[in-house]
Amino acid sequence: MAAKIQGKCQVYLLAVPKRCMLMAEILDGVALAKRIKDDIKKEIVQKNLEVGLAVVLVGNDPASRIYVNNKKKDCEECGISSVEYIFSESASQEEVIALIQRLNSDKQINGILIQQPFPSHIDVFTVNESVSPLKDVDAFRADTVGRIAVGSYGFLPCTPAGVMELIHSTGVPVAGKECVVVGRSNIVGKPMALMLLNESATVTICHSRTRDLGDVTRRADILVSAAGRAGLITAEMVKKGAIVIDVGMNRDKNGRLCGDVDFEGASKKADYITPVPGGVGPMTRALLMKNTLTAKSLQS
Numbered sequence: 060m061a062a063k064i065q066g067k068c069q070v071y072l073l074a075v076p077k078r079c080m081l082m083a084e085i086l087d088g089v090a091l092a093k094r095i096k097d098d099i100k101k102e103i104v105q106k107n108l109e110v111g112l113a114v115v116l117v118g119n120d121p122a123s124r125i126y127v128n129n130k131k132k133d134c135e136e137c138g139i140s141s142v143e144y145i146f147s148e149s150a151s152q153e154e155v156i157a158l159i160q161r162l163n164s165d166k167q168i169n170g171i172l173i174q175q176p177f178p179s180h181i182d183v184f185t186v187n188e189s190v191s192p193l194k195d196v197d198a199f200r201a202d203t204v205g206r207i208a209v210g211s212y213g214f215l216p217c218t219p220a221g222v223m224e225l226i227h228s229t230g231v232p233v234a235g236k237e238c239v240v241v242g243r244s245n246i247v248g249k250p251m252a253l254m255l256l257n258e259s260a261t262v263t264i265c266h267s268r269t270r271d272l273g274d275v276t277r278r279a280d281i282l283v284s285a286a287g288r289a290g291l292i293t294a295e296m297v298k299k300g301a302i303v304i305d306v307g308m309n310r311d312k313n314g315r316l317c318g319d320v321d322f323e324g325a326s327k328k329a330d331y332i333t334p335v336p337g338g339v340g341p342m343t344r345a346l347l348m349k350n351t352l353t354a355k356s357l358q359s
Contacts, residue, residue, distance in 0.1 A: 082326055082327060083303070083325070083326040083327070083328075083329040083330055083331055083332040084229075084330065084331050084332075085326075085331075085332065085333075085334055086225050086228060086229070086304075086331055086332065086333045086334075086338060087334075087337065087338075088221070088225060088333060088334075088337055088338040088339055088340065088341045088342045089337050089341045091224060091225065091228055091341075091342060091345075092221075092341035092342050092344065092345035093345075095224070095342075095345040095346070095348070095349060096133060096136050096137050096345055096348055099137045099138075099139075099348050099349060099352050100136065100137045100138045102352065103137065103138040103139070103352070104138060108352075108355060109140070109167070110137075110138070110139045110140065110169050110351060110352060110355045111139065111140040111141075111142065111167045111168045111169050111170070112130075112134055112139055112140070112141050112142070112168070112169065112170045112171075112172060112196070112347075112351045113141075113142050113143075113144065113162050113165075113168045113170070113171050113172065114127055114130065114131075114141065114142070114143045114144070114172045114174060115144045115146075115155065115158065115159065115162075115171065115172065115173050115174065116143065116144070116145045116146065116174045117145075117146040117147075117148070117150055117155060117174075117177055117178060117181060118146070118147070118148040118177070118178050119148060120176060123174050123175070123176070126174065127143065127174055129344060130172070130344055130347065131143070133344045133345065133347070133348055134348070137348045137352075139348060139351055139352075140167075142168070144158055144162075148178050149178075150178075150181075151180075151181075152180070152181045152182060152185065152186065155181065155186055156185070156186060156189045159171060159173075159186070159189045159190055160189065162194070163189075163190070163191040163194060166358075168194065169194065169196075169351055169354040169355045169358060170194050170196035170347075170350065170351035170354045171190050171191070171194045171195070171196065172196060172197055172347065173186055173187060173190065173197065173199070184201075187199040187200055188200055188201065192213075193213075193354060193357050193358055194354055194358075195214060196214060196217075196347060196350040196351050196353075196354055197214075197216065197217060197347070197350075198212075198214040198215055198216040198217070198250075198350065199216070199245075199246070204216070204245070204249070204250055204253075207250055207253045207254060207257070208253055210257050213353060213354075213357055214350045214353060214354070215250070215254065215346070215350070216246060216247070216250045217343045217344070217346040217347045217350065218246065218247050218251075218285075218306060218339060218342075218343045218346075219247055219250045219251040219254050220254070220346040220349075220350075221339055221342025221343045221345065221346045222251060222283055222304050222306065222339060222342070223254055223255075223258075224342055224346070225304060225333060225338070225339070225342060226281060226302060226304065229302060229330075229331045231281075231302060231331075233255060233258040233259065233260050233281065234258055234259035234260065235259065235260070235261075236260050236261070236280040236281050237260070237261050237263075237278050237279055237280050237281075238252075238255045238260040238261065238262045238263070238279060238280065238281040238282075238283070239262075239263045239264075239265060239275055239276050239278065239279035239281075239282050239283070240252045240255070240262065240263070240264050240265065240283045240285065241265045241266075241272070241276065241282070241283070241284040241285065241286045241291070241292070241319070242264075242265075242266065242284065242285035242286045242287070242306070243264055243266045244285065247285040247306055248264060248266075248285050249264075251283055251285065252264050255281070255283075260281070263275055263278075263279075266286075267286075272291075272296065273293075273295060273296040276292065276296040276297065276298075277295075277296060277297070277298050278298065279297075279298055279301055280298065280300075280301055280302065281301065281302045281304070282297065282298070282301055282302070282303050282304070283304045283306060284303075284304070284305055284306060284307055284318070284319040284320055285306035285307065285319070286307060286319050287307050287308070287309060287319070288307065288309065288319055289307070289309035289310070289311055289317050289318075289319065290311075290317075290319075290321055291307070291319045291320075292305075292319050292320040292321065292325065293321050293324060293325075294321055294324030294325050294327065294328055295324075297320075297324075297325045297328045297329055298328070299328050299329075300328075300329070300330045301328070301329045301330065301331075302329065302330065302331045302332075303320055303325050303329040303331070303332040303333070304332075304333050304338070304339065305318035305319055305320040305322070305332070305333050305334075305335050305338060305339065306318070306319070306339050307319030307320070307335065308335065308336075308340065316335060316336050317335055318333075318335030318338075320332070320335075322334065322335070
């Protein structure tokens with residue numbers, strides 16, 4: 060009988076985990092990303108679309124190579140054609156921009172992804188600005204980000220957009236919530252804050268010079284950490300019942316992947332939390348696929 064009761068409890072945990080053991084519900088980015096990619100593939104097949112994504116890589120950064128390979132698999136799953144252009148570490152900025160300008164004019168290419176990081180002699184801002192606004196599927200151009208501020212945009216940056224999808228999947232409305240974003244990067248932190256603000260949240264951005272970080276994060280109904288520092292957010296810094304989204308991708312002292320958040324501790328206080336890996340990462344790539352499909356429609 061004890062074994063049967065334990066089995067029932069395990070099933071119950073999967074359905075309503077926070078009631079059985081006071082543990083947070085895990086937000087499964089892999090499963091949600093799959094549903095998004097399945098919808099993209101369905102639309103491409105139904106409308107008989109030809110969608111193309113160009114990936115530009117400069118140098119031999121191992122992490123970049125892994126990301127590009129994963130994005131190639133995502134393209135295959137969605138029915139999107141993927142073309143890679145790989146430059147050596149010594150390639151000039153002028154060579155990279157010349158390629159981008161050719162891709163801007165290529166009607167078979169709907170989206171252009173510039174894989175970062177770049178070698179130090181290439182200016183990231185200048186290269187990103189050379190991408191056509193209609194093909195800026197990473198949403199890195201200054202005017203693309205600026206459109207988020209006024210609530211009129213074609214693309215959203217992939218990682219913050221993926222975070223919003225995860226938050227929406229909880230069914231908890233964003234409007235009226237107190238949200239804290241830890242990190243102020245142009246790629247995640249700043250656009251993340253704007254997107255939350257656009258949904259009527261009260262938003263605070265924290266960074267390396269924020270005083271008493273824990274005092275701020277403990278107010279957060281929704282906490283998004285994108286600082287890139289392992290163990291930065293401890294359980295004591297999390298509000299009971301919060302939604303915790305961990306964007307960080309770090310290595311712990313044993314070399315294992317981890318986020319910014321103490322997952323074990325925070326999951327005992329939060330209502331919802333993302334794992335690392337398996338949380339935000341797959342969503343970032345899924346939203347890239349979604350942006351590429353959107354680019355196709357904007358160019359038609």
